[in-house]
Amino acid sequence: MKKVVMSLLVSALSVAGVYAQKNTVLVYGSIKAESQKTSESNKVNTFGFSPAVGYQFTDNWTAGLSLSTESWKTTTNAVESKTSAFAVGPFIRYAVPLSDIFALYGQFNADILSGKTGGISANGFRGTFFPAIGVNMKNGFALNFSFGGLSYASLKPKGASESTTNFKFDFGSGASFGISKNFGL
Structure with a gap:
C-alpha cells in the first residue's frame, strides 16, 4: 500500500518542465513502483526514482x-x-512557445550508467532525445506530454570483452505526462 500511495504522490511530480524562463530553476522528476505476480512462485517488484534540476539561462x-x-527484485520458484x-x-533542453x-x-x-x-x-553510457508538449498552468507549474523518443545505450559487464548496445526509436508508441515547476531566482 505504501508503494502505491508513494507512486501516486510522486507521479504528480513526474517527467519534465516546459517554459524556459530566464534566470529560473526547473525541477522535475519521476518515481515508480510496480509489483507483478504471474503465479504464486513468480513475482517481480520494481522501484525507481529519477529527479532532475536545471538552470534556465535564456528564455x-x-x-x-x-x-x-x-x-x-525477481522471485522465480523461491x-x-x-x-x-x-x-x-x-x-x-530547447523550448519554443507556441502561445x-x-x-x-x-x-x-x-548519462553515465552503472x-x-x-x-x-x-558500466556504460546512454544518450536520449525526446520531444514534448507543455501546457502552462499557473505560478510556474506546467503539465508536460511526451510521445516517445530516440535513444542509444552501450553497457559492458565487468570482465566481458564486448559491450551490449541498444538503439531505440519509439515515437508515438507510448505517451507519458507529468508536472514540473519553475522557481524564480
Missing part, C-alpha cells in the same frame, strides 16, 4: 543534471535475484 535554453536509480541500475548525467499556454520542447540527456545483476556489475 529558450535550460541545462542541468539528472539522475536515476532503479531496482528490481529463487530470488536482485538487479540495480544507476544513471547520472547532464541534460540540455501563452502551449510550448514545444526537445531535450537531450547524456548497474549490477546477480553479483555482475556493468
Whole structure:
C-alpha cells in the first residue's frame, strides 16, 4: 500500500518542465513502483526514482543534471535475484512557445550508467532525445506530454570483452505526462 500511495504522490511530480524562463530553476522528476505476480512462485517488484534540476539561462535554453536509480527484485520458484541500475548525467533542453499556454520542447540527456545483476556489475553510457508538449498552468507549474523518443545505450559487464548496445526509436508508441515547476531566482 505504501508503494502505491508513494507512486501516486510522486507521479504528480513526474517527467519534465516546459517554459524556459530566464534566470529560473526547473525541477522535475519521476518515481515508480510496480509489483507483478504471474503465479504464486513468480513475482517481480520494481522501484525507481529519477529527479532532475536545471538552470534556465535564456528564455529558450535550460541545462542541468539528472539522475536515476532503479531496482528490481525477481522471485522465480523461491529463487530470488536482485538487479540495480544507476544513471547520472547532464541534460540540455530547447523550448519554443507556441502561445501563452502551449510550448514545444526537445531535450537531450547524456548519462553515465552503472548497474549490477546477480553479483555482475556493468558500466556504460546512454544518450536520449525526446520531444514534448507543455501546457502552462499557473505560478510556474506546467503539465508536460511526451510521445516517445530516440535513444542509444552501450553497457559492458565487468570482465566481458564486448559491450551490449541498444538503439531505440519509439515515437508515438507510448505517451507519458507529468508536472514540473519553475522557481524564480
